[in-house]
Amino acid sequence: MSAPIIAVDAMGGDFGPHCIVPASLACLAEIPSLHLVLVGQESLLEELIARHSGVDRSRLRIEHAAEVIGMAERPSQALRGKPDSSMRLALELLRDGKAQACVSAGNTGALMALSRYVLKTLPGIDRPAMVTAIPTARGHCHLLDLGANVDCSAEHLYQFALMGVVAAEALGVERPRVALLNVGTENVKGNQQVKLAASLLQQAQGLNYIGFIEGDGLYRGDADVVVCDGFVGNILLKSSEGLAAMIAARIEALFRASLRARLLGLLALPLLRRLQRELGPVQRNGASFLGLQGIVVKSHGAAAPEAFQSAIRLALAEVRENLPQRLHGRLEHLLL
Template structure:
């Protein structure tokens, strides 16, 4: 198996190298063909690596970058004012062919702006979109955009739908069902952008557009690709994570409420453990920036080591599927 090289923004996220270094080293142990480049300040990264004396340094190196982009920093400042940021240097490694993907838990707006500037978008794509697999009753669906584009035109939503459909096909879904997230399934429902996007998608050749889907229909698995603007998508994603956590806590509290409940809880523990693993946000962490001339994965800023490992795994999967090149080859069939 050929080596896969991933550039890691080691300074990004809420926890920086203290989370990212152990997650990276764990992934190296899990995938023998994986090579990682940790980008950031060596004085902070190297002492953390030194805690793992058996790590294969032939597959792990540090690329210096003096600057850090803060989580609340404006994208324009990150773009113009920090040429030696860990995020920008990591993206530069992908652009120069020294890495096949970039993973960052840093500032989403800055990552979007820098990715567009450094890597450029695929022909016919105005803006990249963040996409991730959301668990449903039927398995999962691809949801985009998850927060990279708060304000979207109908044309942007159309492009997101095309990219999501092609990505789902690449990932093995035959003739994926594409839907627009809306406040109702009737044609008269929705804002102007959604209605205009629906008109564009109804005219599209080769797309299996099935119309509108509501939030509950998403989780029932009524579509394989669900499209919305980044404002709605991010709220949906964060609300889903919070709801899953709250339900888990409520169930555990009920099982501690009495002797009988504790006994039932002991019997149900294996099932609950498996359910928690399937629905845990860490298992689904890592959103892809579709539409770029390179692979960029955004990890949740608050993700711990397990969550960041999931983001690295997503980057590996997209490298193996050669996603940007295959996406580029198919977009011309669908774009207006």
């Protein structure tokens, strides 16, 4: 394939270009084949790039955007009122074939609305869904939706399951086990949407649907793809991140409590650092918008440079897997 080009919304997120520029330059240094287009306020971006030496400008371009979408802005305002925003222009580069993926740490609702408007969804898909890999006792599972769709019908949950299966298969999971996140594993549990979605999945040909799963089953690794609406998924994701941070802080405090504890901490430090690398959000930052006619990756708004690099790497991996085309081909068969 030709050299991959990724459009980056350089103004999005809590820290904007002060985080995104160094992250982008680090990715260019790490991946010799990568090309990036930074979309945002040109003078500011040039100023931040100038602080770094040895930048290969043949693989880095700036696309000026006069407007920025705030993290608290309404999606409707971003859609109608800011045609020259960095987020929108980055998506238009993808739509026009001038980039193969788009990465943004900006307003999730605005990114969802603009992505649907600019790129459109794949045939047979009503709404895109956000998906990410969640660490489990057996490796990881794919959880979707993570917040793009707060209210979902049974049909939406069914479509999310199909897209999650294709994404898992693209990453090498054979015959992914699919489950619906629920308040119990019994067939009588759950709201009407979840029960109807279960019926649709039971009837689907070629899917390895294993039924309902609870939160503890997700972390045991009982399924490879776990489906829920965006309200539940976002709460689960943020609660998990908060729990992991709290446990890490408590462990660090315990090791600092006494001289003996500090000595034990020094012995345990290599193992703790390895565990932090495997489970920490830095290495897993980035959620894909599945179901669009293009690759869009949403970075955590508060991501530091190292974490934003992970989002760019995820977008690059999906470019190499040609994920939208794979989704289209599989969904065309599954949605018949």
